Amino acid sequence: MLDILRLILHFLTGSYFLQLPDPSLKPQAMAHIIILGASFAGLSTAHRILKEAAKKGPFKITLVSPNTDFYWNMASTRALVPGLMADDKVFQPIAPGFEKYPTSQFEFILATAESIDVEAKIVGISGATGNKTLSYDFLVIATGNRTKEYAPFKHSGSTDATKAALHDFQARVTKAKTIVVAGGGVTGCEAAGELAYEFPQEKKVILVSL
Numbered sequence: 001m002l003d004i005l006r007l008i009l010h011f012l013t014g015s016y017f018l019q020l021p022d023p024s025l026k027p028q029a030m031a032h033i034i035i036l037g038a039s040f041a042g043l044s045t046a047h048r049i050l051k052e053a054a055k056k057g058p059f060k061i062t063l064v065s066p067n068t069d070f071y072w073n074m075a076s077t078r079a080l081v082p083g084l085m086a087d088d089k090v091f092q093p094i095a096p097g098f099e100k101y102p103t104s105q106f107e108f109i110l111a112t113a114e115s116i117d118v119e120a121k122i123v124g125i126s127g128a129t130g131n132k133t134l135s136y137d138f139l140v141i142a143t144g145n146r147t148k149e150y151a152p153f154k155h156s157g158s159t160d161a162t163k164a165a166l167h168d169f170q171a172r173v174t175k176a177k178t179i180v181v182a183g184g185g186v187t188g189c190e191a192a193g194e195l196a197y198e199f200p201q202e203k204k205v206i207l208v209s210l
Helices: 002-012 040-052 073-079 159-175 186-198
Strands: 031-036 059-065 069-071 091-093 106-117 122-127 130-135 138-141 178-182 204-208
Touching: 031 040, 040 059, 069 159, 073 186, 091 159, 178 186, 186 204
Parallel strands: 031 059, 031 138, 059 106, 178 204
Antiparallel strands: 069 091, 106 122, 122 130
């Protein structure tokens, strides 16, 4: 179990994997690793541990997310423009990417984390089958962040909700004559650029920045 902990710490701190002792030298307890969140950080962490830790000791990863699909949100500034990107270009199912791993090592639970008890090492989750608790040895929190308003630059609670928000935004863009983009950061500039390029005559795009 110590080997698994060192593995996670070295991966998350960027120093990656040490040459750990041969686990066959002594019996080891099964380590349960829970990862909350299945976006860039959660998925890459799960895959890296599964690929690199197979010979480091017995373990199981439980990935918990309310989303059935991975959302390539870095492309959202283009996807919000009607007709530019189909849903299957920005949404990819999560489960098929883990089919090559045995069920004894990996489990994907479609649910939302509701509570964490770090003393008892328990996570409370809720999903279609109701509420339940999961015990863990190691916990990776990779739930990310959210946008304040309805703009679909991040997940909106579930894959269906995110798709609905994206489609609603596209419909608003279609109807709009003037579009104001507030914020001159990377996302704002890219969104304004995509909109202005696609609708050079039909719509007025205003970028507001300090």
